[in-house]
Amino acid sequence: GVTRRVLAYTDGLMCVENTFEKGAVGALHHHPHTQITYVVSGAFEFTVDGVTRTVHKGDTILKEDGVEHGCVCTEAGILLDIFTPMREDFVK
Known part of the structure; x- marks a missing residue:
């Protein structure tokens, strides 16, 4: 239910697009x-860190x-993630 697409990265920064189907879980x-x-x-x-909030476009x-975090998709959508430093595990 989740599709990841690495958009761009350097050693210190990474941009990733994640497309979620409704009901998909980011454990x-x-x-x-x-x-x-x-x-x-x-x-x-x-x-995030034991606190749950609903978020929408924007x-x-x-x-x-x-910090421990995860999500449940309640309406199909797209998340744009920025990481610092880059996630080596996403490009291996």
Whole structure:
């Protein structure tokens, strides 16, 4: 239910587009990267550090390095993720 597309990156920065079908889950996880997520379209329930909020088109979410986070897509949509540093695991 989720399609990832790496758009561009350098060693210090990465931009990734994630397309979600309704009901798709981004499982709770954490990583050593700061992440900013911009909601391009759709609606999502995001849990960040134990707090859950509903976000819609135009909203932005900050996830600092090491903080547990995940989401459930409640209306099909697209998320644009910016990572620093880049996610090596996304290009291997």
